[in-house]
Amino acid sequence: xxxxxxxxxxxxxxxxxxxxxxxxxxxxxxxxxxxxxxxxxxxxxxxxxxxxxxxxxxxxxxxxxxxxxxxxxxxxxxxxxxxxxxxxxxxxxxxxxxxxxxxxxxxxxxxxxxxxxxxxxxxxxxxxxxxxxxxxxxxxxxxxxxxxxxxxxxxxxxxxxxxxxxxxxxxxxxxxxxxxxxxxxxxxxxxxxxxxxxxxxxxxxxxxxxxxxxxxxxxxxxxxxxxxxxxxxxxxxxxxxxxxxxxxxxxxxxxxxxxxxxxxxxxxxxxxxxxxxxxxxxxxxxxxxxxxxxxxxxxxxxxxxxxxxxxxxxxxxxxxxxxxxxxxxxxxxxxxxxxxxxxxxxxxxxxxxxxxxxxxxxxxxxxxxxxxxxxxxxxxxxxxxx
Ligand SMILES: [Zn+2]
Numbered sequence: 001x002x003x004x005x006x007x008x009x010x011x012x013x014x015x016x017x018x019x020x021x022x023x024x025x026x027x028x029x030x031x032x033x034x035x036x037x038x039x040x041x042x043x044x045x046x047x048x049x050x051x052x053x054x055x056x057x058x059x060x061x062x063x064x065x066x067x068x069x070x071x072x073x074x075x076x077x078x079x080x081x082x083x084x085x086x087x088x089x090x091x092x093x094x095x096x097x098x099x100x101x102x103x104x105x106x107x108x109x110x111x112x113x114x115x116x117x118x119x120x121x122x123x124x125x126x127x128x129x130x131x132x133x134x135x136x137x138x139x140x141x142x143x144x145x146x147x148x149x150x151x152x153x154x155x156x157x158x159x160x161x162x163x164x165x166x167x168x169x170x171x172x173x174x175x176x177x178x179x180x181x182x183x184x185x186x187x188x189x190x191x192x193x194x195x196x197x198x199x200x201x202x203x204x205x206x207x208x209x210x211x212x213x214x215x216x217x218x219x220x221x222x223x224x225x226x227x228x229x230x231x232x233x234x235x236x237x238x239x240x241x242x243x244x245x246x247x248x249x250x251x252x253x254x255x256x257x258x259x260x261x262x263x264x265x266x267x268x269x270x271x272x273x274x275x276x277x278x279x280x281x282x283x284x285x286x287x288x289x290x291x292x293x294x295x296x297x298x299x300x301x302x303x304x305x306x307x308x309x310x311x312x313x314x315x316x317x318x319x320x321x322x323x324x325x326x327x328x329x330x331x332x333x334x335x336x337x338x339x340x341x342x343x344x345x346x347x348x349x350x351x352x353x354x355x356x357x358x359x360x361x362x363x364x365x366x367x368x369x370x371x372x373x374x375x376x377x378x379x380x381x382x383x384x385x386x
């Protein structure tokens with residue numbers, strides 16, 4: 001019985017312990033609450049290690065989602081879904097970078113292209129049935145040249161070139177070498193290294209007074225196209241002053257489709273495609289999206305996803321618009337044709353779809369020589385051209 005403690009004494013000890021624990025718990029709670037108030041809304045910092053994101057990182061329950069937050073350029077505004085891509089996908093999309101140093105990695109077959117002669121409206125003409133472009137180019141080309149016609153009344157624009165096969169580029173290249181007597185060409189891109197392989201590039205010329213004149217593009221009424229093309233997703237690909245970056249002389253007549261959001265940024269910052277593809281690497285899911293407000297009232301978010309260095313596949317995360325239905329924001333993914341992908345999603349739709357007034361009346365501006373050129377090939381047009 002020596003170890004017996006009176007019941008009363010034991011009860012007092014437990015009471016003291018409970019009070020002490022309660023006080024400790026209270027202090028811990030107060031400290032924890034203070035910390036979360038300070039750090040709870042912390043934005044990801046640029047100097048955070050750029051670890052590859054995993055599905056778990058972005059799982060719905062893992063991130064404090066708050067769609068009332070003011071900043072939709074932050075990943076914390078969203079939940080994400082993902083698609084898996086491989087190196088084979090680098091050459092697909094509207095933002096592939098192709099130049100004298102970077103061969104086109106993509107594959108284009110003619111059956112996925114539109115014949116401009118069959119799909120065009122009457123606001124312009126086209127060289128012949130051999131001019132092919134990607135469907136997204138076709139659609140925006142029609143709108144742009146219709147607006148150009150309505151703005152200026154000019155019927156002179158002719159689409160002179162679109163998609164080119166490797167074989168055709170080889171012909172152009174060999175012809176240029178034969179003419180110049182040089183070992184390499186500063187006018188015609190090597191086969192495989194021409195933007196025209198993508199189906200996203202077009203050349204214009206002007207047909208006026210029975211003559212073709214490519215040098216008129218960018219001057220007079222035709223300058224309207226160079227000044228407004230970004231609204232339709234086109235850029236002037238080889239601008240004056242960027243020759244060292246593009247490695248091609250200024251070509252006011254060569255346009256490249258990249259999409260409205262990207263063309264708008266390039267216009268605003270005066271970037272050529274080489275500069276833009278570098279610039280866009282500053283925007284990632286961790287660092288935050290690039291927000292682009294376009295002239296039509298739409299809002300786009302843009303970010304870069306580098307190709308995984310240690311896996312054959314890369315998970316590209318796409319924001320979910322509706323958590324219940326899992327519907328995604330409308331999005332596009334494009335490879336940069338080098339080392340990663342650019343994701344563009346439409347955060348807000350355009351204010352209204354602009355009404356396009358179709359041209360009425362007779363088949364309008366078709367130059368006399370156009371159908372003849374079906375037989376002559378390119379002989380009556382100016383082909384000085386990368
Ligand atoms: Zn061209």
